[in-house]
Amino acid sequence: MADDIFKALADPTRRTILDELTERSGQTLFELCGRLTMKHQLGMSRQAVSQHLAVLEGAGLVRSRREGRYKFHDIDPEPLRHIAERWIGPDTKDGTP
Amino acid sequence: MADDIFKALADPTRRTILDELTERSGQTLFELCGRLTMKHQLGMSRQAVSQHLAVLEGAGLVRSRREGRYKFHDIDPEPLRHIAERWIGPDTKDGTP
DNA sequence: ACTATGGGCAAGTAACTACTTGCCTATCAA
């Protein structure tokens, strides 16, 4: 569960996709492809982006809704909210036994 | 910079190492090896753990101090603190055009 | 009907990553 999230976040292209969906939610696959190419100089095939979106969906970070022949993608930042909490204690621990 | 952090967190063994160092800081390489084997059923060579520690150090998540022939490792959770903030806005945006 | 658009399903390739094995150095105790 957390494994999918961290694996999804490990790729810089996927993080850029999350950035894009944060800035403008409800983008289609083609819309994302265009923005990745234009704004971020990431030239990759449509399938590459599609596969990245699948990974993000599998991790629960992106939700998609289909309308006609369009498929819109939205970010779901909820799983990210407490992802690092396990290592951030209230105070700094030291290992004096 | 953030790339190293996410790449470091992508591996479950490295996350377990961070868990271990959170529970008990200042562990040596051998100490960590023992705990990974005993507590977490992760049977791997000393070098494997050493390489994981190197990745974590490279990401700034672990600091090490050498004393004599021992090398102690401590977690530094600071880089984790605001790592997901870029996707967590104050309110949910919707992309009605 | 036909054609263009938006997207999906593979299978293949190149690059990366985790892990191992073997040897080598440094520190401490006898």
Next chain:
DNA sequence: TTGATAGGCAAGTAGTTACTTGCCCATAGT
């Protein structure tokens, strides 16, 4: 000095991952 302990430096391998290419399906416009 010898031997044991704690750790480092590669080079090699198996598995994973990101990306491509090619073909196929569905919806929408004419």
